[in-house]
Amino acid sequence: MENTNNSHTLDHKTLTKSFHRWFWGALTCFSQEHMQTFGYMASMLPILRKLYPKHEDQVKAIKAYTAFFNTNPMLGTVIVGITASMEQARANGKEIDGETINDMRAGLMGPIAGIGDSLIDGTLIPILLGISLGMSSGGSPLGAIFYIVAWVLIAYFGQRFLYFRGYRFGGQAVSFLVGKQGAAVRHAIGIVGSMVVGGVLASWVNVTTSLKLYGSNGKVFLNLQDKLNSIYPGLLTVLITLFCWWLMTKKHVSAIWTMLILVVISLIGVLLGFFNPGLSY
Amino acid sequence: MENTNNSHTLDHKTLTKSFHRWFWGALTCFSQEHMQTFGYMASMLPILRKLYPKHEDQVKAIKAYTAFFNTNPMLGTVIVGITASMEQARANGKEIDGETINDMRAGLMGPIAGIGDSLIDGTLIPILLGISLGMSSGGSPLGAIFYIVAWVLIAYFGQRFLYFRGYRFGGQAVSFLVGKQGAAVRHAIGIVGSMVVGGVLASWVNVTTSLKLYGSNGKVFLNLQDKLNSIYPGLLTVLITLFCWWLMTKKHVSAIWTMLILVVISLIGVLLGFFNPGLSY
Amino acid sequence: MENTNNSHTLDHKTLTKSFHRWFWGALTCFSQEHMQTFGYMASMLPILRKLYPKHEDQVKAIKAYTAFFNTNPMLGTVIVGITASMEQARANGKEIDGETINDMRAGLMGPIAGIGDSLIDGTLIPILLGISLGMSSGGSPLGAIFYIVAWVLIAYFGQRFLYFRGYRFGGQAVSFLVGKQGAAVRHAIGIVGSMVVGGVLASWVNVTTSLKLYGSNGKVFLNLQDKLNSIYPGLLTVLITLFCWWLMTKKHVSAIWTMLILVVISLIGVLLGFFNPGLSY
Amino acid sequence: MTINWLQAAILGLFACLCSNSCMAGQAVGNYTIGRPLVGGLVCGIVLGNLQLGIACGVAMQLVYIALVTPGGTVSADVRAISYIGIPLAMVAISSQGLNPLGGSAANLAKSVGTLVGTVGTVLYYAVATMNLVWQSFGWKDVHNGKLDKLTAVNFGWPWVSHALFSFLPTMLLTYYGATAVTALQTALPMDGIAMKTLFTVGGMLPCVGIAILLRQIIGRVVDFIPFFVGFTLAASLHLNLVSVTVVSLMFAVIVYELEMSRGSKPTNGTTADGPSDENAEEDI
Amino acid sequence: MTINWLQAAILGLFACLCSNSCMAGQAVGNYTIGRPLVGGLVCGIVLGNLQLGIACGVAMQLVYIALVTPGGTVSADVRAISYIGIPLAMVAISSQGLNPLGGSAANLAKSVGTLVGTVGTVLYYAVATMNLVWQSFGWKDVHNGKLDKLTAVNFGWPWVSHALFSFLPTMLLTYYGATAVTALQTALPMDGIAMKTLFTVGGMLPCVGIAILLRQIIGRVVDFIPFFVGFTLAASLHLNLVSVTVVSLMFAVIVYELEMSRGSKPTNGTTADGPSDENAEEDI
Amino acid sequence: MTINWLQAAILGLFACLCSNSCMAGQAVGNYTIGRPLVGGLVCGIVLGNLQLGIACGVAMQLVYIALVTPGGTVSADVRAISYIGIPLAMVAISSQGLNPLGGSAANLAKSVGTLVGTVGTVLYYAVATMNLVWQSFGWKDVHNGKLDKLTAVNFGWPWVSHALFSFLPTMLLTYYGATAVTALQTALPMDGIAMKTLFTVGGMLPCVGIAILLRQIIGRVVDFIPFFVGFTLAASLHLNLVSVTVVSLMFAVIVYELEMSRGSKPTNGTTADGPSDENAEEDI
Ligand SMILES: OC[C@H]1O[C@H](O)[C@@H](O)[C@@H](O)[C@@H]1O
Ligand SMILES: OC[C@H]1O[C@H](O)[C@@H](O)[C@@H](O)[C@@H]1O
């Protein structure tokens, strides 16, 4: 590589192209083995082509991006932006090599996956959907349209912002996640995430029992759901969730098996008259 | 001034007189230019007359109080009390001059205005009025009477307490506001103030839209207010408030102009059928 | 005592016996003078018999336990466990004497009484009873049975756990109460206790006034209870409680006298028409 | 219902006593006599219909519950609301034969209140401006050493400002206002654009007051959070203000303790100064 | 419904088992057998009317839900409430032919419970006082080295106290009480001053219990805040106790972390001692 | 209602665009087109019954409101729910003549959605697995320095995976599914064990999604507390999610400040490094 040349700068067009490739392609060629690796390479290509005129340098440079990569594709955009700026520094002969880049990527992808999944999938999307569902009750398309517009705008401009922030500030862009304030910010975000996830569970999921015991006079003698509600509203819902959590976390049961166990529980519950979704045509 | 005489002490009667002058006269001769300056001078007169037998000394001493002064007249009472004790110290030849006194006054009047306005006007009065309004619904004078008695007692004895606390402890009386605990106390008070102000807004102000869209069958197809409530109860109220805050804080629009802008918004909203207060005789 | 013998270890059976004696007998021979002293001695007897084969040593050893003792009998179990391990250490010639043991007992019994009474009597029992009462409404024995089973299991295994934890870790078993984390844990427990006690008061106690003033037209003109509720729901309940607290804490009135004062207040209130429980056959 | 000269004069007198710069002091004048709730009581007694007065006062008070006037910035004037607005509203309501406790009466009261409250700010600034004259007397007195005259400057002369801009307008408007109100009602029907706009504005005015307060409270964007929490507690959970206050105290204590535990850092920073400092801190 | 000698004796036996100082231990006796909810079950079985027993137990339990007895300070005695109060209430209710699940029956139960609960404190103090006799035996035994006798002192002799002050009063009062209750009902009608006062006091009694608890919890005035927050959550928002507990845990964790972060200051103060200390702290 | 080949093909195309690894990108594909709410809009337009489509979408969306897929762990597949489930549900509902906005229609929609959603995970893993083939092409390209081909690997070839496992199944299932659905309805009546079980599972499936999320969030047992607080606020107080978020921000700020005030300890530990550091901290 031309270590002496100090004048490689990425123009806005190249960066935008790289961003768009990530925006559209982060997971298009996903596999359980390499996950987002190819999406990442595809979005780095425009950068490498620009920075390294010689084909052989490009080939050398791409090697850094063949390492396994997976993170939350929304928040993770910032990492792509950071590597763009690191790659530029490397092209300009700064003391950065592929390993440095990969250490950064490997170090960030974990926390950002965790934060992103809980913040985007667990917090933001349920809030947006919750609002939109209310608007679409009664069969109105309003809610769906609102959701499309609101989310696509947030996602596109949000990710774009993150990409360029990553490019401009490099590692500092996420210093609030890994630097001094790191633990604090993540802890605070975790509080919001946890509380909203709890709220989502209570608002949208409602596991109930239909068990009622009748006295000799035919009157209801025990309405179990009412009793459970008087203990703690939503008790069954929260218990089933904790049970799934326990299975997966403490017993290392996979999600699929957890679901099958729920099928068994449901079947037994239905047979015993404990569960009855009250279906009818 | 007679720096050697060390025996000037203010008697209770003089202090009470000074306090009463502030209590009744803090803002009687208010102008946008000098604000509470004359109220302050008037309440210092009895003190100066007592401390400085010679007329020329009185005239010299009052000069310190010609400086601009404005603060929350309730909590600000403590400042008057403090100056009484400083003036006494000055009369007794302590190393205090008009400048010291004025520095103290200038330093305290700002924070105390902020805390006082939000604590008294924004927190205490709305709570008292809220309670009293409930008692007076149905046209009963009970609430009004309760309000008069409760508030006048709180105000009179509260201010009296502050005045004498200020006199007795001097600067230490407000050490909890400016000393070591200062930031903590002010921050904590700020939390209470903010939350109650939020509560006041939600309890007593209710900006709603009357926009309803009707389907071809004449049934309501969109009740915007309901939709907004399902997003966040009170959304419009809070948005209008934030808009006013933004105009005044970020765009430096005056309160009067902000109101005029609201008039324009209301007019347009009424014409568009967005606002309709539902008036009728 | 045989200071040289280093091999005294308490077997599980002896410890269990000692625990059972405390579980059943902590307060059986209670008096206002010695409180739980005899319960303590009775539960230490099996320990002493085991550790000191010679009768005279037993008699010497029991002296440490003749000192006044009183604590919350549930949480206090941990103290009995701790003394078991200290006694064992003393029997093995460690530098522990009766005074050390008594200092520990005296130091712990206070805080554990406070925490325990508020945590068990004030927090746990009301929660359990509250749940059970709901199940027993309508005359069903379900709630009572649930309460018996739930509480006895919690109490027996909880205390057993505490006893053996005390024995195993000695003073460290309660290090979280008195050590570095001490203040923090106690403060945190205090928050839970206080909030739940507040919740218990609001949920289960409801002092109301029946005072209603009627206008000339016979319509209710003032429904005092409604007015009070609009000020702060549950106002009278909380005021009566604060009044009792004030009597007992600030005026050092005993509980019995406080109750008699309540009788007087009730009588006057009933005569004035302020209180009327609305009884009827 | 009509208003005679004596009644109008009494109302004019009360108008002098209240408002932000007023003759009865802040606590008693501005915060007590000036508030519509109390104004309703006063007007009810003066005009001989207590219930109607209170009902109008309650309706208007609801709109101006959190009136703040930082640095003399006044978004609506209590003297005009209470002693011009309430009497006129009372006349209008009783001339229309409306039920004083009904919703229409309250609506009418609010719209009159909004109108005069906003207009009344003119009176407020007029009084404060005229006080500059007396203050100029005061400066001369201070300069010439005539301190005894300061009392008159602060307590005496401002009555002239009020005579002109509180007493007269109130007396005249309430005396002649009855006809005006009736004319106004014909000219501006309740379901017309003007009244609808006016009343919509009236409903929004408290937002300006709250916004003024927020300007003082909000420094950084996170400072909005407790404000929103308070709003949520009241709007979504219908907690009343005393209850909101109770909850806010919990957070206040936490924030206080938090600041105090952090506040010690600078002191830590000075540990080099000597151990005595440190010990002092440990005692806390 | 009548109560025969056998039934009365069984109730007397249960009375011995419960109360604060009792023969069945704290956990089983005082907290289980003694509580009116369980007492209702027992009395219902013994007197052959389960539903009525439970209903009376529930009504009385509501009044004594947070009974605390710090340092042996007893504001109402569970043995009297459960094993004198419930049986008498059952007799009274069925003799009146009231619906066991109705409000009047519950009211009657509560008033009987309040009456005997307060009166029962006499029984409580009597037992505790008589125990002084056995304790004096115990001191002698300790002094004379007869340790084996201590078991009898703690577990045996107190049965005598209970025979006198739990068994006998309960048996007699429940056996002869039926007539007494009927007489009482005639003498003290429900709408009379006495019963109204009694029941008003009954409603307030739990306040004493809570106040006793508060005395332990409240050190400084700010300690009232979480208490008021809990009260507000339940009174204004109708949160149940489990939910209140959940919310309180949030604050508890914050307070814990706060204290811990402050608790480290003294350690900071000792930084001069050496770097090892510091590192230990940084690990936390 | 019937589905013709063109309609089925369009639905198949949309199925290619969404799901977790999809052709329209995460934001637009997975989070927008894939979600049942949007799927309902699309299917409604394609099948010519907007209202019914939306109603089915809303019903199914409710079940999958918090679908999380950490590390590609998918508990239900949005492509199958939205573009197989919704069309089939629409056919079934209209063939039964049910009111599209009624509860039975929603129930039916949910049960179809649950069924295909779970089954659809097979499609998801099939696509991801087939992508391994194109990735193996990619590795060769990288190795051989043919970087230009990487774009085709990432954006081109995966269409083949989707043609096989998204387009075809969707097209065939929706085209032939109408009959199947009717057959299914006869074979598995709504009040039969199978359907009851299926729907019970459907109601529980979101718990798995939440549990997956919790696995990421929960480190220590105290981390459950904010989760429970959020649950309590929504379940007991019926706060909506925006309001819950507002309240959570209050705690988040406190926790942030708490950590920051503690986070400064290590810095304190380095005070020996020089006073400049310290000053920097004091400025904060
Ligand atoms: O803001 C401080 C202070 O300013 C002016 O003096 C008046 O508007 C007062 O009402 C206010 O409290
Ligand atoms: O207060 C500690 C303790 O004191 C006495 O021993 C009894 O009243 C117990 O119930 C109580 O727990």
Ligand SMILES: OC[C@H]1O[C@H](O)[C@@H](O)[C@@H](O)[C@@H]1O
């Ligand atoms: O968990 C991180 C990340 O893993 C995979 O890439 C996908 O399942 C994404 O949806 C997820 O965000």
